[in-house]
Ligand SMILES: Nc1ncnc2c1ncn2[C@@H]1O[C@H](COP(=O)(O)OP(=O)(O)OP(=O)(O)O)[C@@H](O)[C@H]1O
């Protein structure tokens with residue numbers, strides 16, 4: 275047997291298990307990829323909101339990255355919550371030093387509860403230092419608005435933002451997620467030459483804590499397996515749609531998504 279595919283997440287925590295590192299590792303596992311993590315911040319949060327968080331010291335983030343790369347090299351990497359400028363600069367520097375490819379950036383800025391997870395002053399670092407290193411970046415609408423300085427209220431404006439993020443800011447590809455838009459869950463994919471729409475039914479549910487983390491983790495897992503980018507995004511869309519469609523009804527606020535749903539669907543299909 276060849277080496278198993280390996281993925282790394284560099285992100286913050288969620289003790290209630292729905293977002294951040296926890297969502298990422300569950301997604302890697304469900305997609306049959308060996309998961310590893312570097313913790314940037316310990317976040318006290320649950321489905322109701324963020325209570326407080328503490329950034330890890332830079333030396334500890336650096337040491338965690340070295341611990342991973344000196345031993346078990348990941349085939350793909352994602353970043354989630356990076357919270358402030360010096361964390362972003364450090365991660366960018368280590369990414370370059372370790373010659374990282376297959377890099378998926380979820381440009382986490384605000385939790386579903388509305389709590390800020392990225393310092394206002396750090397947004398430009400995310401764009402200047404890390405965006406040019408990405409294989410793909412997955413902003414939701416408010417994040418795409420922050421990155422581009424545009425107002426985004428329809429599909430054409432999503433496409434214009436996608437084009438700017440790739441053509442001007444140097445991402446290799448982008449998915450602008452329309453989870454916040456209208457009656458359909460419509461995302462726009464752009465890779466510098468091809469535009470594509472990923473469309474799914476929009477489910478009327480409050481159980482959407484960690485949807486963005488899960489979606490970007492699923493792309494990362496697929497890239498780790500060697501799946502071509504466009505197909506990796508397609509699989510991630512199916513994974514997140516199934517995970518939202520079959521809620522597990524935990525928590526008193528925005529509950530977590532269902533990480534078993536994708537595999538249940540696959541097994542159902544293979545039995546059919
Ligand atoms: N209610 C819904 N029904 C179906 N799909 C949805 C729904 N909400 C979001 N999605 C899809 O889930 C994926 C994640 O999108 P979303 O915009 O929710 O991410 P996000 O805002 O970054 O999440 P997070 O709260 O983790 O930051 C996208 O593919 C989006 O279209």
Ligand SMILES: Cc1ncc(CO)c(N)n1
Pocket residue numbers: 285286287288293294295317319354355382384385386391483484485486487
């Ligand atoms: C640690 C962490 N990352 C990302 C999000 C966004 O959902 C969150 N709530 N918590």
